[in-house]
Amino acid sequence: MARDFSPRESRRPRVAFFGTSHRFGGWDFLRWLVMAVILFEALVLGGRAFGQDTNTLQIIQQLQKRIDELEQKVKRLEADKEGRETEQSRAREAAAQAQQKAAELDNKLQALEKARAQDAEAAEAKSKEAQRAQERVSELDKKLQGLEQQREHDAKVAEAKATNAPVITVGEKGFSVRSANGDFGLQVGAVLQVDSRTFLDEPGVTGNDAFLLRRVRPTLQGTLFRDFDFLVMPDFGPSTPVLYDMWLNYKYKPELQLMAGKFKSPVGLEQLQADRDLTFNERTLVTALVPNRDIGFMLHGDLFKEAISYSAGIFDGVGDGRNNTLNAATQNYKAYEGRLFFQPFKPFSEPGPTPEPASAVLTALRGFGFGLGGSYQRLQGTNTTDLPQTTGGSLPGFTTDGQQQFFAYNPTNKATVLATGEHWRLSPQAYYYWGPFSLFGEYVISDQQVTRTGAGVQPNVRLANTAWEITAGWVLTGEEASWRGRVVPRHNFNPFQGGWGAWEVVGRYSELHVDDAAFPNFADPATSAHAANEWAVGLNWYLNRNVWLKGSYSHGWFEGGGGKGTSAPATITRQDENVIFTRLQFAF
Missing domain, CATH: 2.40.160.10 (Porin)
Incomplete structure (x- = not known):
């Protein structure tokens, strides 16, 4: 039997935000996790700034840089996700083709088995027919031998008559x-x-x-x-x-x-x-x-x-x-x-x-x-x-x-x-x-x-x-x-x-x-x-x-x-x- 490689929607977890239930996949969860880390770092850095009274601009720049790096990672992760989805799609197509090919082979196998069965039946019929033909040939051989013996006898009789018959x-x-x-x-x-x-x-x-x-x-x-x-x-x-x-x-x-x-x-x-x-x-x-x-x-x-x-x-x-x-x-x-x-x-x-x-x-x-x-x-x-x-x-x-x-x-x-x-x-x-x-x-x-x-x-x-x-x-x-x-x-x-x-x-x-x-x-x-x-x-x-x-x-x-x-x-x-x-x- 062909296996079904398509993803099942029932396996995705459901999460409720602000009174609304959402179904998350693996990539959605990762995105929210990155945003939470960024927010957490911002809060920590903000607290330090306010507590130590450091240069705010410098902190913002670092945060911005960090955000950019995280966004790049997110993009790479999304690109990887899309590539994996493409591969999964190709895999599904290949699986479908394999399933179709398997079905075709099953059909051909069934047809071959049917043809083999028919050939076996035909061979058996031909064997019986050949046997009947052989029996017929044997009968004809016996008749031919009888006719040849009769012909030889007739020839001898005719020769005997011709020997005595004058030619005018x-x-x-x-x-x-x-x-x-x-x-x-x-x-x-x-x-x-x-x-x-x-x-x-x-x-x-x-x-x-x-x-x-x-x-x-x-x-x-x-x-x-x-x-x-x-x-x-x-x-x-x-x-x-x-x-x-x-x-x-x-x-x-x-x-x-x-x-x-x-x-x-x-x-x-x-x-x-x-x-x-x-x-x-x-x-x-x-x-x-x-x-x-x-x-x-x-x-x-x-x-x-x-x-x-x-x-x-x-x-x-x-x-x-x-x-x-x-x-x-x-x-x-x-x-x-x-x-x-x-x-x-x-x-x-x-x-x-x-x-x-x-x-x-x-x-x-x-x-x-x-x-x-x-x-x-x-x-x-x-x-x-x-x-x-x-x-x-x-x-x-x-x-x-x-x-x-x-x-x-x-x-x-x-x-x-x-x-x-x-x-x-x-x-x-x-x-x-x-x-x-x-x-x-x-x-x-x-x-x-x-x-x-x-x-x-x-x-x-x-x-x-x-x-x-x-x-x-x-x-x-x-x-x-x-x-x-x-x-x-x-x-x-x-x-x-x-x-x-x-x-x-x-x-x-x-x-x-x-x-x-x-x-x-x-x-x-x-x-x-x-x-x-x-x-x-x-x-x-x-x-x-x-x-x-x-x-x-x-x-x-x-x-x-x-x-x-x-x-x-x-x-x-x-x-x-x-x-x-x-x-x-x-x-x-």
Whole structure:
């Protein structure tokens, strides 16, 4: 409690003067006391004066001095009294302020105690709420664990279902079905080529101009147990259906694979290009001297990210430009064929937006490749099937771009020509692809030992026939050209949306030379040419990935010969060949 320091009036004494009661304080009493002392001294001094008869003036002066001193003391006492009263007033004010401060502190203390009590209540409430939340979290954890277990179970069930469920795809690459894990797959494709050939300036020759189904080839390919691939491809374009490809390939790894069945021989560069990817309707004269398709086994693979590719196989063996359609060997000795191809810059990756000069050069050379293909076989003297020996018959000889025959082993005395002894081929080859530009070429030498039976038997003679070609192209719309795969337009043909596909101009030149020793004992110089030359230009329109339109013009001329047949395929060597080709191709 605050103490009350204010003076109390009841403590002052009361004194009565002249019938009047006065209340005196300490200072009033002192004042009256001083006055009484002065009066007493005056009386004493007065008595002495009157009794001793001294100097009155001197006494008065002393009294006056004494009165002044007493008045000064009184004033000092009054001043001290006023100072003490001021201090008491300040003390009272300080006491009042202290009392007020104490009251404020009491109020704050009460407020703090109240707040503490409220905080305690709130903390207790929060503690209870936290406890309830913890209990809720525990419940949710249990539910979450249950859901995770259920999800894992569902995932396992879904995975089990997905493992057995096939994946079906229908698109621009055809129709395919495969297992979810990729171990098994089946894809259906097709190639349809509708051609026209128009020969210029060939009066008297019938049957040349024609529309024809050049190739009608459904394909069935797939994968078995992930590592085994297969392909089946018949051709219904010819009058008699032919099984062109049927093989099984075991892929131990990209570097080591084994192929068995009927497939393309690994010798000629242009011959190895897929039929659907040809820039012209027909291949050049070079392919007349390399094997087409054969039956056998072949090891092959790609090393160092395709920097090196190799193929080495053993086959039944076929003649120049031939396809093994008999599904049988023509003699006991087998053919050994192989190819080694280098793409030294292919492993280098594409550069960034601002490539270094060296990196840009390496990238520009990624599409460069070169190699060598070859074959060797020792033939028996009874083999006639592999030689192009029938003029205008079922085994045509070397043919032109327009598929007209210009050479056959058909001597003047009508004797039979046989292939015997060694037969070897070599084909140095190269290509270069960079952006829209394409260029490839190859040279082939086919060294064949032959003999003749019947009238005028001739000793064995080695005939070395040669051919070479070069082909170039430029995609006008800027798409990338490629050896393995056709041009894929950036914008498919759709005039309503401003898409016009891709356009490419192409050109080529090729020659084939028959060994002079073939005439006249093994070939008739009156009907078979010593050499053939051909150039062609064309324009290809890729409407989309699956549909092409082609148009080209081919001009061919001959050295030697003078044949002019009257029916197709005739022996045409007397005049130049001029042909306009068109093709509508659908492939997927």
